[in-house]
Amino acid sequence: MSVSIALVHYPVKNKNGNLAATSVTNFDIHDLARTARTYEVERFYIVHPMPSQKEFSSRIIRHWSEGFGSQYNPSRKTALEITAIVDDLSDVAEDYEARGKTAPVFVGTSAKKFPHTIAFGELRKRIEKEEENFCLVFGTGWGLHSSLLEDLDLMLEPIEGVGNYNHLPVRSAAAIILDRLLGNRQRDTNYES
Amino acid sequence: MSVSIALVHYPVKNKNGNLAATSVTNFDIHDLARTARTYEVERFYIVHPMPSQKEFSSRIIRHWSEGFGSQYNPSRKTALEITAIVDDLSDVAEDYEARGKTAPVFVGTSAKKFPHTIAFGELRKRIEKEEENFCLVFGTGWGLHSSLLEDLDLMLEPIEGVGNYNHLPVRSAAAIILDRLLGNRQRDTNYES
Secondary structure, eight states, X not given: OOEXXXXXXSSEEOTTSOEEOOOOOHHXXXXXXXXXXXXXXXXXXXXXXXXXXXXXXXXXXXXXXXXXXXXXXXXXHHHHTTEEEESSHHHHHHHHHHXXXXXXXXXXXXXXXXXXXXXHHHHHHHHHHTSSOEEEEEESTTSBOHHHHTTOSEEEOOXXXXXXXXXXXXXXXXXXXXHHHHSOXXXXXXXXX | OOEEEEEEOSSEEOTTSOEEOOOOOHHHHHHHHHHHHHTTOSOEEEEOOOHHHHHHHHHHHHHHHTSHHHHHOHHHHHHHXXXXXXXXXXXXXXXXXXXXXXXXXXXXXXXSOOSSEEOHHHHHHHHHHTSSOEEEEEESTTSBOHHHHTTOXXXXXXXXXXXXXXXXXXXXXXXXXXXXXXXXXXXGOOOOO
């Protein structure tokens, strides 16, 4: 049983809420791969249906996994070993099946509240039971497009900050969510310093 | 009483552990400003002593605060309102004093364990008491250089992931640390979904 993450570049929303595709960025790939690796996430799926964008992603990954970069910065190589480039979430499910695993429960993330969201504590418990696989789905741009929501099994409750400002970059949101769901209880300890 | 953050570009370590200065990046500024704003951090100090880098930082901030960007994406403007560009941590202390506040307790962050670190739970309690100001200090590059450590009052315990991999990007580490220290207890709730 395991947790994976998927970073969706299509279908997402643009600034006006309309259907859009975003470009893959170097920063997203490295940040999410490193964060995922830190929390022992099993796979980091880069979701993009466009061949040119898939080729760009795989060039970045190859550079750091095999090329000059793998010598220069081995910790990037280790992080990127868990990445996979796929067209859509059905490819994610297929990748699970190809590895003899049950398809994951797809859990969407959003800055907005949905009617049926799962709370952090609740999802953490289900993960800890180790009876199901989970794939946390993150949107680039202005978030996951509504047409993708029907492919999801659950929506995670949004991260509440302290005030009303609610515009976390996806890189930061993913870090906070992985820490809340998978991090040890270190944050709650109170041992002698 | 308040919490601020400082992103140090000098003195930091390079790959070999030697003294170095890093370049300011667009991504760091936006990600940290947004995350800071989400957790109602009072100020985000960009620490760099080089005039050209300070000028570059202030150009980015001006673009999104006053220029075309402030119309195009107002949430960036709101985030960047809390940024300030300073030479070093003594400028941070001065900024507090100029605003009639007590200089903050400087709390360094690192992926390494130091002999006298403060635990997350402990620091969270001190913040909640509202008797002191705090400035969380993050290093770019390969982390804060030892020469800066004497300017710090405390070191925060490192984030432990799940396994041994320990190379979080500073943008992700800052997000996780702010959530652990300032986030509400949402992560622990277990209400009906």
